[in-house]
Amino acid sequence: MPLEIPEVVINRLPLYARALAELAARGEQVVSSQTLGEMLEVTPAQIRKDLSYFGRFGKQGRGYNVQLLLAKLREILGLDRQWRVIVVGVGRLGQAIVEYGGFEPQGFHIVAAFDADPALVGKQVGRIRIRSVDELDEFLRREPVDIGIVAVPARAAQEVIDRLVAAGVRAILNYAPTTAHVPPDVAIRHIDPVIAMQSMTYHLKLRQGTSAK
Amino acid sequence: MPLEIPEVVINRLPLYARALAELAARGEQVVSSQTLGEMLEVTPAQIRKDLSYFGRFGKQGRGYNVQLLLAKLREILGLDRQWRVIVVGVGRLGQAIVEYGGFEPQGFHIVAAFDADPALVGKQVGRIRIRSVDELDEFLRREPVDIGIVAVPARAAQEVIDRLVAAGVRAILNYAPTTAHVPPDVAIRHIDPVIAMQSMTYHLKLRQGTSAK
DNA sequence: GCCTGTGAAGGATTTCACAGCC
DNA sequence: GGCTGTGAAATCCTTCACAGGC
Numbered sequence: 056m057p058l059e060i061p062e063v064v065i066n067r068l069p070l071y072a073r074a075l076a077e078l079a080a081r082g083e084q085v086v087s088s089q090t091l092g093e094m095l096e097v098t099p100a101q102i103r104k105d106l107s108y109f110g111r112f113g114k115q116g117r118g119y120n121v122q123l124l125l126a127k128l129r130e131i132l133g134l135d136r137q138w139r140v141i142v143v144g145v146g147r148l149g150q151a152i153v154e155y156g157g158f159e160p161q162g163f164h165i166v167a168a169f170d171a172d173p174a175l176v177g178k179q180v181g182r183i184r185i186r187s188v189d190e191l192d193e194f195l196r197r198e199p200v201d202i203g204i205v206a207v208p209a210r211a212a213q214e215v216i217d218r219l220v221a222a223g224v225r226a227i228l229n230y231a232p233t234t235a236h237v238p239p240d241v242a243i244r245h246i247d248p249v250i251a252m253q254s255m256t257y258h259l260k261l262r263q264g265t266s267a268k
Numbered sequence: 269m270p271l272e273i274p275e276v277v278i279n280r281l282p283l284y285a286r287a288l289a290e291l292a293a294r295g296e297q298v299v300s301s302q303t304l305g306e307m308l309e310v311t312p313a314q315i316r317k318d319l320s321y322f323g324r325f326g327k328q329g330r331g332y333n334v335q336l337l338l339a340k341l342r343e344i345l346g347l348d349r350q351w352r353v354i355v356v357g358v359g360r361l362g363q364a365i366v367e368y369g370g371f372e373p374q375g376f377h378i379v380a381a382f383d384a385d386p387a388l389v390g391k392q393v394g395r396i397r398i399r400s401v402d403e404l405d406e407f408l409r410r411e412p413v414d415i416g417i418v419a420v421p422a423r424a425a426q427e428v429i430d431r432l433v434a435a436g437v438r439a440i441l442n443y444a445p446t447t448a449h450v451p452p453d454v455a456i457r458h459i460d461p462v463i464a465m466q467s468m469t470y471h472l473k474l475r476q477g478t479s480a481k
Numbered sequence: 482g483c484c485t486g487t488g489a490a491g492g493a494t495t496t497c498a499c500a501g502c503c
Numbered sequence: 504g505g506c507t508g509t510g511a512a513a514t515c516c517t518t519c520a521c522a523g524g525c
Binding site for chain 3: 104107112114116
C-alpha cells in the first residue's frame, strides 16, 4: 500500500462506508460508483479514483460487492476494532457527548471522563463516574487511550490537549471553539457549529441583498 | 466585489474573525499575516490572498488594524446582524443545542424548537417551549427563519430538510448522521463527530502498526 | 453493453517571490 | 526594514475518456 494518500481521500472514506452500511442493511448485493455517487453527491469518477488508492475492489460490468467493499473500507479505516476514548470536560456539552449513543455502536468505547470542577467530580453520567482532571496524567500512564475528546472551555483547551499529547494520545476531537496546536504526528478534528453557521451566513447575506444601508 | 469567491476561502474567514476577536480582547491594535497565521496554522500568504478577494485592508510595513479587519470580516460574513434559527428534533442532542450558550452571543437567536414526540411537546427547554413538528409548516409561513438546525434521527432528516427548504429556509446545519440533499441555492453543513473520528482512526491504525495478524 | 481502473488533462488552490509603500 | 497585495509558478485535486474485463 503506497504511502501518500491525500487527506481529502481519507476524509471521504467514512462517508462511503456509511452509505455502504445503509445499502447492506437494505439487502443490496452490488452497487455501482454511479449509484453510490448519487447517494453521496460525489462524482462516480471520484469514488473510483479514491478506491483505486487502496486496491481493486470492483468488477467491470457489475460494480462493487457491497459487503466486500464495506469490509475493506472498515479494515482500511480501522473500524474493525474497538477504540478507547476519554472525554475531558463534562459540563453540559461533555455530558451530552458521554451520553450520546452514537459512539459505542461504531466501536468508540468511552472509558473515562474528567472535569476540573469539584462539584462534578464523582457524579455519575450514564455508565461513567466523572474523575478529577488531576487524575488525568496518572490515568493515561495506567490505561491505554486512543482518542481524547476535548469539551472544556476554549481557554483551557490547549493545555488539556498538550497533556493528552504528552501522554501519547494520537487523536483529538476538539469541541472547544479554538484552534489548537498539535505535533504533525497527532490527528485533530474540530467540531464547531458556530464556525459552520458563520460560513453559511455569508451566502444568506448575498441572497437577501445588501438592503441594509 | 467580484462574484466567484472560492468556498474554501469563505470557510476560513470565520476562523480569521475569531482569532481577530481574541486579539482585540487582548488589546492588540495591529497584527501581521505572519502572526495571524501562527495563531491559526495557516500560511501568511494564504491569509493575504484570501483577504485580497474582498479588498485591501492592510498597510505595508505595519500589518492589519485588528478592529478594522474584524469589522470588515463581520460585515462580509454577515455577523453584524441577528439571524433567526430554529431547531428541529429536541431529543438529548437537540436539547443540548437549544441550551448551548454559544449561539446567542454570536447573533444566532433560537426562536423555536420542534419535535415529533408527543411526550416532548409542550416541555420547556431553557427559554423555549417545544412545539409539535406538525406546526412546523405553519410556523415557517408566519415567522421568518434564516437557519434550520436539524437534530432528528437519520431516517427522518431528509424529509425535515425538504420541508425547511420548501418553506424558504436557505441554510441548514445538519446534526443527523446522513448525507442530505439540498438544491444548489441552499447552504448546508454537517456536524458529525463519528465521521470525524473515523477519519482519525485511519492514522491511528498506521501508527500502531498492522500487528493484528 | 455495462462498469471498473487509471493515465492524462483540466481546474482549483496554495505558495512563491517581489514590486510597492509605510 | 517590514509587511502587504498580487501575478506567476507550483502543487494538489478532480474530471475526462477510454482500454480492458465481465
